[in-house]
Amino acid sequence: MRFTFERRLRQPGWLSLAVPVASVLFAFFVAGIVLLATGHNPLSTYRQLFDAAFLQTGSLNQTLIVATPLAFTGLAAAAAFRMKLFNIGAEGQMYIGAITGAAAGLYLGGNGGSSAFVIAAMVVMGCLGGTAWALIPGVLRAFCKTNEILTSLLLNYVAGLLLTYLIFQSQSYWRETKGFNASVFPTGKELPPSAVWPGWTIHVQGGITLPLGAGFAVAAAVVLWVLYKRTRFGFEAQVLGDSDRAARYSGVRVRRKILAVMALSGAIAGLGGASQVGDFAHSVDGDPNGLQKLGYGYTGIVIAALARYNPYAVVLVAFLMGGLENAGNTLQGANFPAGLVGVIQGIILFSALGGEVLIRHRVRIVRTKRGVAATEPGPAA
Amino acid sequence: MNIRIKLALALALAGVVALVGALTSSASHRATPYKVAFIYVGPHNDGGWSQAHEQGRLYVQKALGSKVQTTYKENIAVGAQFAQTVQSLVAQGYKLIFATSYGYLTKAFVAKYPDVLFEQATGTDQTKNLAEYFGRAEDTVFLSGMAAGAASKTGKIGYVVPFPIPEVIRHANAFALGAQLMHPGATVSLVWTNSWFDPAKEKKAAQSLVTAGADVVGQNVDSPAAGQYSESAKIPWVGYDSDAKKFAPKSWLTASVYNWGPYYLKRVKAAMNDTWKTGFYYGTIKDGFTKLAPYGPGVTAATKAKIAAYQRKLVNGSFYEFQGPLYDQSGKLRVKKGVKMDILTGGTNSLYGMNWLVKGVIGSAKG
């Protein structure tokens, strides 16, 4: 018995509903077996999961807090991966964006700039910080042919060390040095009120605050979509992504494109960093048990790939992933080992991935001579 | 197409939610136990800091049985993840939350939950629903430093440290003062791992110290990795935070350990009886809050007796390791003769803000 796959020329509409439903059900079925085997009630577990992610009072608000940085890192990955530039460095570019964005906020806000001006400066500085960090692997790739996966990954570690250094190991501009608390434990300097990003609160579910950063993320998604679908830049980037040689023959200036795409990707990640500071932390979070522990940049890659690099889909998947992350924290505890959370999250991802394949392909099961019983073409199975 | 797929996925999720919700809604009207949660920065079984708190939680659960329901959340990052965790705990009816690491709680944060009681380990902020607690481990670290000093022949001692924050600097200083008491002129070399918990780095740090000449290794980090290396290098080792003798049976000297359980029990009981009040608790040897783990074979009877004598003096107040004169690395007098450093008060003499290393410690206070 053997599976064969035919690429669907036309993807029937009902499939795009049926397959995701089936993949989710399949994931819950498999995860249910795991849960039963480990002595947990699947139904109450799932209920807790959805409560924590989307339903409970305050849950949507918390989900947005996680989804916002994930949308940025997802978009940063999508922007580069589309051109087959594997920028793994959104994590580090986000840290640098947080550092430069916070510098603008602390300096200008502290000197009495108007709020709109200070926030605009933080956005610009955040983007520039991320861009500068992303251009290191970009330049090395464009001019020295150095593999960007490796350099951008290594620079994440360097950015993390820098972040910790600024708050924990030096008396830097970003570190709070006044007051007793600051002498007990290193913390970042609090942003002045004019540098704190406003949010828009909807009064349902105990108040859901849409962070300004979430708005920027959606705007970034629109810009990316327009750029890649409607401009010559995007077209050339895609050609280059498909074939280096074809692009060269058709006159695309490859080096310039690599630099531009890396800069764009870094700018989005850097903006995510500025949003971390402006929207949520209100200071540079240099604690190794803080921002660096969350790995938003790496989750962003999963999101971008699951969304097949479509910017709008990235935003939506980031939201779902944010919910899943929060659900994980809510589930784990004395009666539910943390390791099981990752197992369930993994099963959901595997199923979503397998199901997605079924939308694009028709599966046929070819019986071989031995005539083993054919199985149903279930999702991800 | 993709957006439709994702939208459909969202719809599917919503459908499942409704279904699951309908299937599992159950109303229970039993007397509900008092719910207490503990939030850990590392895994609950890390063999160190978080595990010590976990033992405290189990102590409470055992003592109060069905009257309380306790849980923990492990590996929770400071910031947004902590906020989300608290929010979901509160939604589940948890009334008392122990946040076991600095940086978790602020005054503004606890003000959002006026009906919930918070306690934070190692911090300083107090409000009407936020209390702080920690232990006077510098005393026991000092005693463990005595064991290290007595075990050293060359007077060159290595000390593995995580991050250059006052808590760690205070402990490194206490360790050095203890070592120098038993071995006058002993030096303590620091290697910073720049990580709260990383066995591989801790082993490398211990190896570096030993190959650079240290003949005893101590640590302010949690894992037994430095101890396992010391065992293989036949070097005496002083641990921290847990009794890790089984990881290095021959090298093991002792360690300063915390006993959180009785404090937790007292506070949970107070919260249940509505007698809980905010405060700053700094547990001592006398309270049974901090103590030395059982000795290993390398500690001589004479050393044990001397440590016991100093422990008595610490308890009755006739001795205090952070009483002047204290000199810094450069030999400059930092605390005048007779002046006692204090935890919260004391300005430049505050132990909670100590950012300089005492004489004989080799390394930088900046990491």
Place this chain on the structure above:
Amino acid sequence: MNNSLLIVLIASGIAYGTPLLYASLGELLAERSGVLNLGVEGMMLVGAVMGFWTVQRVHTSAGIALTAAILVAALAGAVMASIHAFLVITLRASQIVSGLALTIFAGAAGLSSYLGNDLNLSDAPARHTFHAVFPASMQRWSVIGPIVFGQDILVYVSWACVIAIWLYLSRTRPGLNVRSVGESPAAADTMGINVTSYRYAHTLAGGAFAGVAGASITLAITPQWVNGITGGAGWIAIALVIFAFWRPELCLVGAYFFGALQALAPQLQARHISLGPTVLWTNALPYVMTIVVLVVVSSGTARSRLGAPAALGNAYAREER
């Protein structure tokens, strides 16, 4: 002499580089067949926990227990890799997502953590560990003592693996077939090579190597179990394959280089040597040095792809040939 900085760095570079070497050799095999597996960290952790479990539970002599542990770890790694193989080879799902999902599924907050907790492995040291095989007198020999004779058996076996894989890829028929599967699966298929089988076999072998890499951490370097004990070594291993231009002998050089660099910062601190104005510089040095070496090597190489299998990351669909 044997405690001098250079000797210590070389000796510990070899010791600490060994898990990186095993994991990168495995990833190299998978990638040579065209399958990128970003789940190395997860596979390593499951190998690490299962290998450790075996040593704790199998009550026989040290030699048998450790051999069994390595086999169990290899098997566990291969089982993890089989999930990835099924998704990306049979279902042709995205290799990037599947690998990252595998890390979530198996990693520090996933299966390995569950197993470690459920099997209660974190409260005791390993009952048996790999340690230096040569007598202490030989280890005291100047220079070569610590470097060559101070290592455990896993180090020597890894040298044999490097040679075996090098011979396999360059001298044997199946090895050449793998390379053509990774370069051009369509052409390989026309030549009658079963692309699917080759990819499955090498992805699973890659998982087995990652499992052994994990066990080499919990049974040799830090003989204990805690969540996430690999500390990101899996990611470094993936990077090393690129660093090594997909060649096993260069994996060895890269792994030892990185192992030594990781030992550098604590060594400098312990010897009171200051390299620069700040601690930041010393800590960032391993990463910066790696980037510099990579830049020097890659800009000196004329080939544009630097040894990457051409079909790496692409699913092969016979029907769409």
